Amino acid sequence: MDVSCRRPGRAWIITPGLRPERFATAQNSGAAVAVVDIEDSVALHDKQAARTAAQAFFAVPTAPCTLGIRMNSPLTIEGTKDLIAMASYTARPDLIVVPKVESARDIDLVAGVLDSDGYTPDIWALIESPRAFETLPAITSAPRLGGVIFGSADYAASVRCGLAWDALHYARCALINAATAANIPAIDAPTWELDDPDALRREAEQARELGFYGKGCVHPRHAAVINEVFTPSxxxxxxxxxxxxxxxxxxxxxxxxxxxxxxxxxxxxxxxxxxxxxxxx
Known part of the structure; x- marks a missing residue:
């Protein structure tokens, strides 16, 4: 799928769905994409509360950036509930991040539920498991897929490797190759060291050198560095x-x-x- 005309900006920020006091900060951090999370940052017993709270993330008169949501896997009960809830949101997400993607059917399922007249959100796959990497060509060929995001923490936990750059170099290269072959952009995982700007800059430079289109972040102050690194000098x-x-x-x-x-x-x-x-x- 050729989505080059819809490529988002370079910095992506994610914020917990149960922390509405952080919503505006994330949206105005300078990141081009702000994503509210109702998956990993939310405990199972709080999922419904997060679905309800997340609606406010999109209820802004003029959004300063692309607004997205990371749902639960559409193959789970919670993911099914997410899709039902999002279909009834008054203000809907511009972009859907689908986690734990291991098949093109995951993307097709989300599109089949949410697509309607006048509403076709961008759908991005979070690639974060060995099985996903084994099926990357099939995943990236999904007609409604807008791009892929590297989920380094889950992938490293699955293969029992470290989070250092060298340990995840193969996975990053494989993701870039598959995304480029499909003509879709790839976004690198966040840098997990919140208070190490040198580590952030180093990883962002390495990600850009490898071919990533942008990089995620989990703290607002990281967005400026990512934007700087990924902007041609x-x-x-x-x-x-x-x-x-x-x-x-x-x-x-x-x-x-x-x-x-x-x-x-x-x-x-x-x-x-x-x-x-x-x-x-």
Whole structure:
């Protein structure tokens, strides 16, 4: 599915569904996507209260960003209740994050319940289990899938590995490859160290280098760093313009820019960056 025209911004923030006093902070954190969570942050006996409280997250006159919700797995009773509740919300989410996705049917099920005349929310899959990685090509081919998000904590718990970058490098690479093959964006997992800005910046830079479109966060102050890292710098933009100028001058033949050989792959990448920066098709 080609959803390039609907790609969201770079920083995503998630906030607990039972903490309405945090809703506005998340929405105004600078993140392009704010997600209210009624899954992992909510105990089983509080699920119904969270569904009710989450409605207020979307009842804002003018949303400063894309507003989403992380529901429970649609294959569970709680997930079924989530879908029924969301279908009756007066103000509905722009985006649905579906957790524990291991099959394209999960996406189809959510779309089948929520899609209606005038309402087709973006649906994103949270990829967080070994089984999901085994079936990634099928998941990413779901017609209504808007993108994928890496669930590092659940994945690491499943395979009993650490949360350090090297331990999860294979999973991140596999997710990027599958998402790119399907022409959908991938969002990296949050950095779990709340008070280590150096770790946040390092992980964000590594995620961008690997090909992630953006990164999640669990604290409002992380959004600014993520936005900064994933926004092309002036030097990067200038270099891309130099490559495109060299490509035009050489008739798209192999040439050199700043002492480095450049050809078609480099031309394409530079043009893609400038298309994004300049807002041209």
């Amino acid at each position: 002036e030097d990067e933009i200038a270099h891309a313009r130099a490559i495109v100028a060299a490509a035009d001058a050489s008739g798209n033949g192999v040439t050199t820019v700043d002492g480095q050989m450049r050809g078609t792959p480099f031309f394409n990448r530079a043009r893609a960056l400038l298309s994004e920066v300049d807002g041209s098709p």
